[in-house]
Amino acid sequence: MTADGRMSKLLTRVRKALELAGTPAAGVGDPESAEVALAVAAGELGERLAAGTTDPGQAGALLAKVYALRHELSELREGEQAQRRAALDASLVRLGAAIDSDELLDCACEAVVEGCGFGRVMLSRVDGSLWRPWKSYAAGDREADRPFREWITAIPEIRLDNMLLETEMVRKRQPALVTDPAHDPRVYRPLLRASALTSYVAAPLLPTGRVIGFLHADHVDAPVTAFDRDLLWAFALGFGRLFERAVLLTRLREQREQVRVAMRTVEAVLDELASAEIELTRHAAVAELRPARTRPRSSAALEGLLTAREHEVLALMATGATNNRIADELVITSGTVKSHVKRILRKLGAENRAEAISQYFRLTMAGPS
Template sequence: MSRGTELLKLAAELINAEENVALDAVHDLTTLDGQLAILTGLLRERLISGDTSVDRAEPVDISTALADAHTVRYEIRDFLVHERLRRLDALDAGLASLRKAHDPEELLNRVCEAVSESCGFDRVMLSRVEDSVWRPWKSYAVGNRQPERAFRKWISAIPEIRLDHLMLESEMVRRHKPALVTDGERDPRVYRPLLEASGLSSYVAAPLMPTGRVIGFLHADYESEQATPLDRDILWAFAGAFGQIFERAVLLTRLHEQREQVRMAMQTVTTVLDDLASAEIDLAARAHATALTASRTTRIPLNTSLSKLESLLTARELEVLSLMATGATNDRIAEQLVISNGTVKSHVKRILRKLRAENRSEAISQYLRLTIGEN
C-alpha cells in the first residue's frame, strides 16, 4: 500500500497529472489499483506522444515509472487473489464447526463469534427482520473497549427499527444483496443511531435468507480498519452458507418432533389394541356363560361411539381430532384443513378440555377407544 501510494504521487508529479489522481481517496488496495490504472494510461499516452518539452521529463523516467506501476499492480492483484483464497479457507474451517450443530438455537448463539473467528472481523452483530421491522439482537466483539460496551447496552434495549425505503437495510431486503459502507457519516442510507452506538462509520452487512426470504442481517466491522469489498464478499459467502446450515437444522428439528409424535401415537394405538385384544379374550370366556350377553358386548355399536363424540365435539373438532390420531402436527393439520395454525391450537385446547384429557396422547387414546372397536 505504501509503495503504491508513493509511486502514485511521484508518477503524477512527473507528468503534472495530480488533478487526475485522488490520493486522499485511496484507502484500500482495490482503489489503489484503480488509480494506478489511470496513471499508467496517462504515462503510456505521454510516452507515445513523445512530448516531454512541457514538463522536461526524460522518456526513460516515464518508462521507469510505467514499468514500476505495472509491477506494483501485478503485486496487488497477486496479493488480493491469495488473500481471498486464504480468507475463504478460514471461512470453510469456521463453517465446518457450525455444520456439526443441529440445534437452531445453538447456531444462533454461536453465529456472531463464528463470523469474527472465521472472517477476521473485530465486531459482529446479528439482527432479526420481522415484517417491516429490523431488530438488532446479538453481538460479539474481540475487545471490551468503551464503544463495545456502549454498543452492547444499545442492543440490550432491543430497539425496533422501521425499515424505511431509503435505508441501507431496506435495500438489502429488496435486492437480496450485501452492502459496503466506507464512510457512514456521508452515506445518507446509514441508520444514524447505529453509527452513534457503534462509534465506527465503516462496515459491511449481509442479509440472512435460509428460505429465500430475508429473516435477518449480519453486520461486521473492524476496530481501526476500513471495510473493503473483499470483506463484503466474505461476509456474503458466510451468510449464504450459514443460511443453508440453519435451514437444515430447522428441518432436522421438525423431523425429530414429528418422529416423536408419530412414536407416541403408535404407542397409544398399541395400548388400545392390547386393551381390545384383552377385552375380546374376556368376552370369549364369558360367551360360555351366555351367548346373548356375548353377542351384545363383543362389539361397540357404531352409533353409540359416534354419538358420544358428536355430543361432545363439533364437526370441525372431530376433523382435528381424527388428524391428531394419525400423528399429524398442528402445521400439517392447518395445511390439511386450510386454516391457520392459531386456529388449530384453539381447537386442540377445546378438544382436550371437553374430553378432560391432559395431553394429546390421552385425547387420541380416547378417540381410538371409541372408534377402533367399530371395525
C-alpha cells in the same frame, strides 16, 4: 510475516513510489486506494514520457517500478482473497455439523468474524415490517464497542420504511456496501451513533427466499471493500441453506416423535383390547352383573356423542399432535383447541388425553358392539 504485515510494508513502498512520481499519496491506506493511485501515476508518467517533459531514463525506471508494484499488489490481494475464501468454506463446513437452528444462530456471529476475516458483526432479525438488531460479536476485547452492545441489548425495534438501506435489501434481496455512512441518507442514524461505523457491508439472510434477518460487518482499522461485500454475501447464502436444513431436520424429529407416541398409544390400546377379551371370557358371569358404563360402545355412538369438529380434534389427538399442531391443521386458535379438548374429555368421561385417545382407538378399531 503475516499477510497484514506484508500488505502494510507494500503500501509503504507504494506511497514512496507515488511521492517520487509526483502523485498524491496521502489517501493511500488500503489495497484498493493504492491500486487506483498507482494507475493514476502510471498514466501521468506515460504522458510525460510521450510529451518529452521528463528525463526518459528516470521516468522509465519509475514507470517500471510502478508497474511492478501494481503486479505485486495484485498478487498479494489475490492470495489474501483466496485465503479468506478458504476460511469461509471451512467455517461453513464447521457450521454444517449443527443440526439445530438455535445452535446455528448462536454460532453465526463468531463464524462471520473468524471465517470471513471481519473485526465485528451484528446479527438482526426481521419480523414482518420490523428490523430487530439481536446480537453482535467482535474480535478481541473492544472497549469502544460497549455503547454498541448496550444499544443492541435494549432490543430496538426499527420500522422498515422506504428510506432505509435494510428495506432496500429486503426488496432487492441483495447485499450492500456502505463506504461513507455519515453522508449516506439510507443509514439508520442511531445505529451509526452507537457503532461508530466508518464503513460496513450488509447482507440479507433468506433461507427460503424470504428475508428473515441481516448480517452487518466491518473491519477494526480498515475500510470495507467490494470483496468484503461479496464474501459476506457468500456466507449469508451458505448459512441460509444450513439454517433451512436445520429447521427441516427439527420438524422431522418432531414428527417422528409424534409417530412414536401414536404407535405407543396404539400398542397400549391393542394390549388393553386383548386383556379385556381374556378378562371377559374368564369372568363373563361377573361382567353381566356389573352396571353398564356410560361411555359409548361403538364408533357410531362416538360420532353421535361428539360434534364433527370435536371428532376431528380427537382424531388428531390420537396421532400425538399437540394443541398448536391441531390448531395449525384445522386453522383455528390454540385456545379453541383447548376448549374442544375439555369438552371431549367431559363427554367421554375421560380423566386425561391418554384415556380419551385410548377410547378412540378401542371404539374405532373394534367397530359396533
